[in-house]
Amino acid sequence: MADNILEVKHLKKYFKTARGLLHAVDDVSFTIEKGKTLGIVGESGCGKSTTGRAILRLIEPTDGQVIFEGKDITALSGAQMRAMRRDMQIIFQDPFSSLDPKKTVSQTIAEPIIENKILKDKAAIDAKVRELMKTVGLAERLVNTYPHELDGGRRQRIGIARALAMEPKFIVCDEPVSALDVSIQAQILNLLQELKEQMGLTFIFITHDLSVVNHFADEIAVMYLGQLIEKAPTEELFDHPVHPYTRALLSAIPIPEVGIDRPERILLRGEISSPIDPPNECRFAKRCNYTCEKCHASCPELVEISPGHFVSCHLWKDFI
Amino acid sequence: MAVEKDTVLEVENLNVKFVLEEETVEAVNGVSLHIKKGETLGLVGETGAGKTTTALSILRLIDSPPGELTCDKLEVCGKDVLHMTTPELEHIRGSLVSMIFQDPMTSLNPVFTVGQQIAESLELHENLTKSQAWEKAEEMLELVGIPKERAIEYPHQFSGGMKQRVIIAIALACSPQLLIADEPTTALDVTIQAQILHLMRELKEKKNTSMILITHDLGIVAETCDRVAVMYAGKIIEEGNLDEVFNHTIHPYTEGLFNSLPNIKNRRSKLQPIHGLMPDPTNLPKGCAFAPRCNYATDACRERSPQMTEFGGTHRAACLAYENPGFHIERGKKNG
Numbered sequence: 001m002a003d004n005i006l007e008v009k010h011l012k013k014y015f016k017t018a019r020g021l022l023h024a025v026d027d028v029s030f031t032i033e034k035g036k037t038l039g040i041v042g043e044s045g046c047g048k049s050t051t052g053r054a055i056l057r058l059i060e061p062t063d064g065q066v067i068f069e070g071k072d073i074t075a076l077s078g079a080q081m082r083a084m085r086r087d088m089q090i091i092f093q094d095p096f097s098s099l100d101p102k103k104t105v106s107q108t109i110a111e112p113i114i115e116n117k118i119l120k121d122k123a124a125i126d127a128k129v130r131e132l133m134k135t136v137g138l139a140e141r142l143v144n145t146y147p148h149e150l151d152g153g154r155r156q157r158i159g160i161a162r163a164l165a166m167e168p169k170f171i172v173c174d175e176p177v178s179a180l181d182v183s184i185q186a187q188i189l190n191l192l193q194e195l196k197e198q199m200g201l202t203f204i205f206i207t208h209d210l211s212v213v214n215h216f217a218d219e220i221a222v223m224y225l226g227q228l229i230e231k232a233p234t235e236e237l238f239d240h241p242v243h244p245y246t247r248a249l250l251s252a253i254p255i256p257e258v259g260i261d262r263p264e265r266i267l268l269r270g271e272i273s274s275p276i277d278p279p280n281e282c283r284f285a286k287r288c289n290y291t292c293e294k295c296h297a298s299c300p301e302l303v304e305i306s307p308g309h310f311v312s313c314h315l316w317k318d319f320i
Numbered sequence: 321m322a323v324e325k326d327t328v329l330e331v332e333n334l335n336v337k338f339v340l341e342e343e344t345v346e347a348v349n350g351v352s353l354h355i356k357k358g359e360t361l362g363l364v365g366e367t368g369a370g371k372t373t374t375a376l377s378i379l380r381l382i383d384s385p386p387g388e389l390t391c392d393k394l395e396v397c398g399k400d401v402l403h404m405t406t407p408e409l410e411h412i413r414g415s416l417v418s419m420i421f422q423d424p425m426t427s428l429n430p431v432f433t434v435g436q437q438i439a440e441s442l443e444l445h446e447n448l449t450k451s452q453a454w455e456k457a458e459e460m461l462e463l464v465g466i467p468k469e470r471a472i473e474y475p476h477q478f479s480g481g482m483k484q485r486v487i488i489a490i491a492l493a494c495s496p497q498l499l500i501a502d503e504p505t506t507a508l509d510v511t512i513q514a515q516i517l518h519l520m521r522e523l524k525e526k527k528n529t530s531m532i533l534i535t536h537d538l539g540i541v542a543e544t545c546d547r548v549a550v551m552y553a554g555k556i557i558e559e560g561n562l563d564e565v566f567n568h569t570i571h572p573y574t575e576g577l578f579n580s581l582p583n584i585k586n587r588r589s590k591l592q593p594i595h596g597l598m599p600d601p602t603n604l605p606k607g608c609a610f611a612p613r614c615n616y617a618t619d620a621c622r623e624r625s626p627q628m629t630e631f632g633g634t635h636r637a638a639c640l641a642y643e644n645p646g647f648h649i650e651r652g653k654k655n656g
Contacts, residue, residue, distance in 0.1 A: 186593035254539025
C-alpha cells in the first residue's frame with residue numbers, strides 16, 4: 001500500500017448563480033503519495049484552481065472528503081483547521097496582487113510566523129526570516145524593500161518563503177510561474193525542485209502549461225469542466241494519452257524546435273461549454289471528434305485502464 | 321526597383337525614448353527591420369525587451385510627450401511613415417497596416433455590436449455605404465469562423481477566443497499589407513490558441529499578408545514564422561531564418577532562452593535559467609546590455625557595445641565574443 005499523504009474523495013464545489021448551479025468541481029477523486037508532485041492541468045474554467053483551494057478549505061467544499069495524513073479535514077472545526085494549515089500551504093499565481101504592498105519583505109515573511117505563534121522572540125523571528133530568504137534565494141539586502149520595488153520573480157520567491165515559513169508537508173502551487181518570463185520561470189522551477197528534494201515536500205502543481213508539468217510533475221491529472229478526465233504517471237500520459245481531450249491538448253503544445261516532424265495537430269471544435277447545470281452526458285461530447293450516442297446518454301465513469309492510468313471516456317477501448 | 325516593391329516594411333535605426341521627469345527610459349535602441357511580401361517575422365523577447373514599443377512605432381502610435389521617436393527610415397510599402405501628418409497616418413492605420421493587440425477582453429468597444437466594429441473600418445477606408453460595409457462585415461465574420469447571425473451581438477456575449485476572432489476580422493477587413501500581431505494568443509487557452517494560429521496562418525496565405533508576430537513563446541515562432549528576430553534591452557541581438565536561429569544559435573542570450581525552456585521530449589533535463597535580471601531601461605549598462613548575465617562575457621563586452629555582424633546566409637547577431645575566432649556557445653557545439 002502506497003503511503004498516501006492526501007486522498008481526495010468525491011470532492012464537489014458548486015456555486016449558486018442567478019442562472020443556475022455552477023458545477024466548478026464535480027466529483028473529483030484522486031490520491032497523492034508522500035513526496036510526489038501531482039500536476040493538475042486544464043484550461044481556464046476547468047476547475048483546477050477551485051480544486052486546489054477546496055482541498056485547503058480556502059473555499060468550503062460543497063461535498064466530499066479531503067483526507068490528509070489519515071484525517072478527514074473537511075470535518076475539522078475552524079481552530080483545528082487553522083492548526084492543520086501549518087502543514088498545508090499554497091503559493092499563488094500572481095505575485096503582483098498576492099502581497100501586501102504596505103509590508104516589507106521581512107514583515108511579509110514574518111507575518112505567518114507571528115500569526116501562528118511559531119516563534120515569539122523577535123531575534124529568533126528575524127533569524128528565521130533571514131534563513132528563509134536564503135533558502136529561496138533572496139539577497140539579504142532586500143530585507144527592507146517593498147513589493148513594488150521588486151520584479152515578478154523575486155515577488156514569487158517571497159510567496160514561496162511565506163509558504164515555507166510554516167514548514168509544511170504539502171504545498172498547492174497555483175500557476176506559480178505563469179506570470180513570469182521564461183528565464184525567470186526556469187529559476188523558480190529549479191528552486192521548487194530543489195526544495196522538493198531537500199524537504200521531501202508533496203506538491204499539487206496547478207498549471208495550464210503542459211511543458212512545465214511535464215518537467216515538474218510525477219503524475220498528471222487532466223481536468224475538463226469540473227471533472228477529472230484522465231490521470232496517469234507523467235511519462236505514461238505523454239506517451240500514451242487516451243482521452244480525446246488529453247490528446248488534443250498535448251497536440252496543441254507549440255514545440256520550440258525547427259526541422260522536426262511535428263505530430264499532427266488535433267483541432268477541437270468550439271470552446272468549453274457552460275459549467276452551469278451541465279446535462280448528464282460526457283462534458284466533452286460537444287467538442288469531441290468521436291462523439292456517439294453513448295456519449296450523450298450518460299457521463300462516463302473514471303476507470304483504471306492500466307495500473308495508475310485512469311480515464312473517463314465511454315470509448316477508451318478504441319483509443320489504446 | 322523590383323526588390324523595393326517586394327519590401328513591405330523597412331525600418332532603419334529606430335530609437336524610442338520616454339523622457340520622464342526624473343529619468344529617461346531607453347525602450348528601443350537602434351532597431352532595424354525589413355519584411356518582404358507574404359513573410360512572417362517573429363519578434364521574440366521577454367517583458368521589457370521593447371517588442372511592443374517597436375511595433376507601436378511602426379504605426380507611429382507612440383505618444384509624444386513623453387515618447388521621443390527617432391529613425392533613419394520608416395517606410396511601409398515605399399510610403400514614408402516617419403514624416404506623415406496625422407490625417408495621413410489615420411488613413412494608413414487599419415488599411416495598410418493593422419494591429420492585433422494581446423488582450424481581446426479590452427480591445428473591443430463594449431457598447432457597439434461586433435458587426436458595427438468591423439464595418440467601421442470598412443466605411444472609413446473602403447468608401448463603402450453603410451449596408452455594403454455591413455455585408456462585408458458579415459462576410460469577414462464568416463471568414464474567421466463565426467456565424468454571421470452573431471454580427472448583431474455585443475462583445476460581452478463572446479468568449480475570449482471568439483473575441484480574438486472578431487479582432488482578427490477587424491484587422492483583416494481592409495486587406496492590410498502588413499499585420500502586426502502583438503501576443504495574439506497569450507491570453508487564450510492552448511486548444512483555442514491552436515485554433516487561432518491555424519486561422520491566422522490560413523488567412524495570411526489566402527491574402528498573402530506580411531506579418532510581424534510578437535511573442536515570448538518560441539514554440540509559436542517555430543510553427544508560424546519564416547524569420548525570427550530576438551530582442552534584448554531594446555536591441556535586436558540575433559536575427560535569421562528559423563533554421564539559423566533555432567539550429568545554429570549564435571547569441572548567448574538566445575541560447576539562454578532555449579535552455580530555460582522545459583524540454584517536452586526529455587523531461588529529466590535540468591533547466592538552465594539565465595541568472596540575474598533584465599537591465600533597468602533607465603540605466604542600461606555600458607557595453608553589451610546582456611554582459612552582466614552572460615556566462616561568456618569578457619572585459620571587452622563590458623566596455624564596447626556590439627554591432628550586428630553577418631554570420632553567413634541571412635543570419636546576423638550582435639556579440640563581441642565572436643571576435644575571438646575559436647569562440648562558440650555550448651548549444652552551437654551541440655548542434656554541430
